Amino acid sequence: MQGFGGEIFQVESCESALEIQKVGNAEVDDDGKPRRTGNLWTASAHIITAIIGSGVLSLAWGVAQLGWIAGVATLVIFSGITLYTSSLLADSYRSPVTGKRNYTYKEVVRNNLGRAMYLACATVQYANLSGMVIGYTITASISMAAIQKSDCFHARGRQAPCAVSHNPYMIGLGILEIFLSQIPNFHKLSMLSVVAAIMSFAYSSIGVGLALAKVVSGQGGRTTLTGVEVGIGLSAAEKTWRMFRAFGDIAFAYTYSQILVEIQDTLKATPPENQVMKKANVVAVSTTTAFYLMCGCFGYAAFGNSAPGNLLTGFGFYEPFWLVDLANCCIVLHLVGAYQVFAQPVFSAVESWAKRKWPKSNFVNAEYSIGFCRSQRLSVNFLRLIWRSSFVILATVVALVMPFFNDILAFLGAMGYWPLTVYFPIEIYIAKNKIRRWSRRWLGLQLINAVCLLVAVAAACGSIQGLNKALKTYKPFEVKE
Template identity: 60%
Template sequence: MVMEKAAMASFGVAEAGLVGRADVDDDGRERRTGTLVTASAHIITAVIGSGVLSLAWAIAQLGWVIGPAVLLAFSVITWFCSSLLADCYRSPDPVHGKRNYTYGQAVRANLGVGKYRLCSLAQYINLVGVTIGYTITTAISMGAIGRSNCFHRNGHDANCEASNTTNMIIFAAIQVMLSQLPNFHKIWWLSIVAAVMSLAYSSIGLGLSIARIVGGAHAKTTLTGVTVGVDVSSSEKIWRTFQSLGDIAFAYSYSNVLIEIQDTLRSNPAENKVMKKASLIGVSTTTTFYMLCGVLGYAAFGSGAPGNFLTGFGFYEPFWLVDIGNACIVVHLVGAYQVFCQPIYQFVESWARARWPDSAFLHAEFPLGPVHVSPFRLTWRTAYVALTAVVAMLFPFFNDFLGLIGAVSFWPLTVYFPVEMYMAQAKVRRFSPTWTWMNVLSAACLVVSLLAAAGSVQGLIKAVSGYKPFKAS
């Protein structure tokens, strides 16, 4: 509350003295320059992440019928709810209302303080989880490159181990440097590079899948996925089915940064119209790649599809192509990490500066080349990156971790709050047809999230038993 009052007061001063200047927007902040292209790039960067790597495994659990159907259903729900959320950037009017700079502020403006607190808790838990998940994924891909080159040099029978711990330390060091960029407005170029990388490694995975299929791989596939009594037990089939729902949900996770992305857009044309187009472009693009990666990955590997389908092609030949694919994953997730951690950085720094407005440590900025270095930013952001790296080192379970993040965040952030805010803003009458079907949608997604969470927790418990942290693999 203290932070928000101070922020509102500072915004009021800014508006009184700066509105009307060519270099500032209607709220007194630096003029936003984002476009449909940059917003689409941010979305693609946020969506096509490590989630695409687990889709072949997810389709293998669900089969040819349910797998693609579930993937398509998640994409439609994500796009629909994102469109609702885009109208909540300004309130009470979606075009001329007051700006909401974060997802939490949008919830507060439309639903009140109580739900704002719940939303903030869900959002920041998800953002922290995603950054941990991206640290795990990057380390795995870095290790895959090292193992591939080792096998190529020393033969296929060589003992080629890779240390995820070392790779995570390297990744964390890179993130410490990039985290000194102050906000989203300074990383638009990073998102574009990362979006290109995501399309590149997805395409490589598709190409390797097609080559494997054309080369005569006779993978076992079925209409219903892995077979009970042959591939898995009946209980494993159920748990894996639930976990696959979480993996697919995670693959579409970006609603938690949508408002922050929308806050980078210029105000003409209206931000909500541009954001809806960007969401359609982003979700359509990613769904096309997801469907191809999931379906062709399942066709290539069958019931034995690996959790990370790009590492399932072996580390042998063409080793250089597998190396390029994994290198693209690394570059992409370097950028995606920043997209998801920037809202955390902004929240903590705004709160701290409002709480201690006279602190020289919190407010100091020193020029260093093209950027300004803040002692507070350097200290706290370095600590955050180090913490996420340590957690990733302790629990490097790719599939289960992604499934749990997706399960926990999908219903509240992608469905519930956008639906509730839309109905509050549009003043939808209780028990009207619109009110009824939107609540049915929300309830159905809640059930799916609970089942997915149960499956992922069971998978984590199974993976943790007997695991030794900091061990090379």
């Protein structure tokens, strides 16, 4: 056995001793990196995990604000826009001249649009991704607290005082994510994404099932073609703001472009990555749209114009309490996986920079395999251990101090949606294919750009209004009644 600075640490007996050895690369791809093993189904799982968040449960509220015609049309239109722009971006993974890979979204932007756009993309992308993991910490804690509250009401009666603190749940989730964050990269994240995707289908299906049962029983709410109606308790101005927020919620519900290239970088080289990624886009977006339509339409039919912001809360904390608890458990498990999917590009950005800065540092570059016996091993890198743990701790602290962060996340989503999902993919496509200004195709692409920009601006205004309300009632570390 050699010293700490040596190449190998090894103890032959694995029955009771710890074995540590430096990890080597047995098989590599054409770029010298470990061989990629992703396929259509792992890519689809990553995308579904990223797209279907707990926000799917707010789609009934969105459809209620817009009505049957505009609500359904908006779901279908933004599904088509997302699928189209994602396919454009998938074709940008490799350089058409050299075949060189672009490992990240920002690299695609830099190599096609220049350094200024690269910096703008990196800023928006990492702010958006960091905000997502903080928002997921808060959302997961809300679902865990809802389970405790539901069980309290069931055991002690509907009038019982069941105040719940979200803080212990945020801390517990943070501790779990510290361990999960040591998963080295997207290539090793497939199983977690598959589980998270299954969980997203599970709680969406429970919401749809409960809503359908309410409709079939004849207890559905009153619906209209144009959604909630202006009248007592709702001014025309408030109706307009709600419509803007609904447009924004539906548009953002399809967003995953900020991690599309990173997902594509997990795919095997054959068949060509762009072909597989386009198929994965179709599978994931089509599946997602079907669930979105069911949640939005059945939820609206069940609750009518008074549809709640969260479909599950509309059924109360009471009966069937066990089924709502199960749905909340699925939400938590999904968000645990989605946290890692959104955090991986942030982790990778810092680690890649450190490897370029200190290429000979063992602290930065060395991988050590730790475990009992060869069949049960864990790969450890000291930079990854310290940096990722610090990031998770910071995200958890922000979630604890700012429980209204979901309102900030709505603003970040509004600011990030248009450039990341629409503008950059379209501009990259125009630059690569040298499309002439004012040509028919150029005008069509710019029309999509303009429409989505208007939606993003309207949603940003609505989120600022919501943030202003949240700040007025903000109390740190508050225990919810």
